[in-house]
Amino acid sequence: MSVSRLFLSVLLKRLLGLFLAVAVLPAAAQAPLEVLVVASSHVNGSPAEEYRPIIDKLKAYKPDMVFSENVSAAEMQQLPTDGYSRQMFGPRYQYVQRLSPRAKPLSDKAVAKTEKALVGFPYYHNARTDLARHYVLNYDRSGAEYQLYVLETHMKPRFGKQELAYYTTVFGSSDSLRAKKLIRPTSEYQTIYFPLVYELNHPRIYPMDCQLYDEPWSLAWQRTQKSVEALLARAKADSTLPEAATARKIAASKKAYSHFWNDINTSLDAYLAMSTPRYDALDEAFNFYGGEALYGAPGFPTEEVKAMKAQWLLRNQGMCANIVRQARAQGARRVVVAVGASHGQILRELLAQVPGVKAIRFTELP
Template identity: 40%
Template sequence: MYTIAKSLLIVIMLSAGSSFAQKVEILIVGSSHENKPGYEQYDQVINKLKNFKPDMVFGEYLSPADYKALEPGTWGYQSLNKAHEFLAKGNKENEKQLSKKIEKATRQLNKFPYYHKLRMDLAVDYIVQGDRANADYQFYVIENEMKKAFGKEEMAYYTQRFVNLDTLKKLRLYRAVSEYTNIYFPLLHALKQDKLYSMDCQKYDKPWSKAWAETDSAIKVMEKKAKSDSLSAEAKTLAAIEKYSSLTADDKKSMTASPYYNMSVPRYAELNDAWNFYGGSHFYGYAGFPDQHIKDMYVQWNLRNEGMCANVLKQVKEMKAKRVVVGVGAAHRKIMEDILSKDPDVTIVSYSKL
């Protein structure tokens, strides 16, 4: 009797454990960094993502903590530092004060979104905090949703703080053709969500840049040999890479009018890998192909994507989210799906299935 009772207790405990496991659907949207007018029907993309009903939306931005860990002189550090120097030089608020100020402003704006001066101050506070994602989001809301309702006093305050839209563009705080301005910020606004979650990882930027530069040099050596002898083995390798990296007639037939749909299918991931890795692993062993250099690139690429996925999962579990949209450069989509799908509590949803 005791044995039966003990067995039943174990079954109940296991069942409870599995029933309380946090399950999450993750939709990774391979995105273009250039989204000019007419490139895509952005409203359709936004509506599809809105209907997915995400609890969280992530972007390819660094968190404040990761931004502060960057070395001065790196591109990411210099970019936001320039904005900080222009808009918030001399701001001495400590982290605790700043966090409380941001939380209070966010609560107030959630109750009444037309506190325009408060929103302008909030955008600058995010810059001081090192939160580029949400500074950019607030500037999007200011420019695209709120500025048309400014009174004279609010417009004067805007001019005093930011001068004009061109200034924000020069500081890269407003990027008219980015995927955020055209898709993810409008999505957040439509969902009435006040935050874009950051998930980028740039810990491996230096070794990645080194591996890339060395690979590029090795490829140029192969190209030089091919140019000097069009019948050489290296020339045949280059011709094979060119063919492998090109759209086929079948590819063109299968493409739709939507670039975002096209970026969500397996074939695009194959091509993108070939474009980004000089042909990729398919050409290991080919004459003149720098196998080891390409492998070095893949190592750093994998590390970055593993870091990005870890950042997503950590925040998803903290927030107990059930549905998540991750907007990321198209080259990251497939590898991030592969990494995240290893988690038994994650279900990957394809944009192509929406």
């Protein structure tokens, strides 16, 4: 068995163990769980009022928890330092650590106490500042960004002089936080999910991403990309080759995806559209060079695309396990999962396979 196949075999066994662990939870933990998977855009540049109808629909759903497509602190610290997630978060950690070189993460007990206090009275500004810093120093991106959203959007105008001075000492200026991407004004979280969590008075937004397979995914993607580039080059050099028809189909899948957005007028329309079977099919073809419809076509790198999909499946299985495990640990009955639109369909399919779990679309909300 090759090293890559052995590695994939080990990963599959590990994921199977996670799913078995979920499936055999005690009966008390197997209460029905409904998961609203919201296929979302990572870039949301419309005026704030366009996102209010989306927030209101989600708020009326009354979720017990809201999940973000971020890696947990525990997983982040397991990842290699040269991995994508650690490299992306590294400058943010270093920025905050330089401002408070002697600060350490809070204890679990102190975090729980602070979160409980802020749910009861949200205006303990210094305590929230300390909590936000804790999340950065503990490699918890979702926790850090949420608390900074609350501080910058809702609390800063209420700061006293000393509170403002303390906050500035810990985090610097708002411009610096934006430059370090600890505040991302056009992210789906800043525009939709952080306001939702704040208005629901939840203590936190929960991370559920899985980046344990990022390296093999990147390798699989690179191999596929090289094969597709070679296919396109051959097709360009000789349009009479059978491969040229495959190249045209790949181009058509990209064009169809682009045309899908032509009739979308508002942000609510976009979020509803991203929750349709038509979008799911177009997105699969767009992300996988024409997708399963081209398996076996002349020159199409079928095996390379399948290898990509194997890593994609592992990541989404990990996400699914993270959602169910945390939801059942909290005794949640209904949860909202904010996820990049390409994950929507596969997550719904995987969640539907878990006993006691029902996955629904954004379009199913009243």
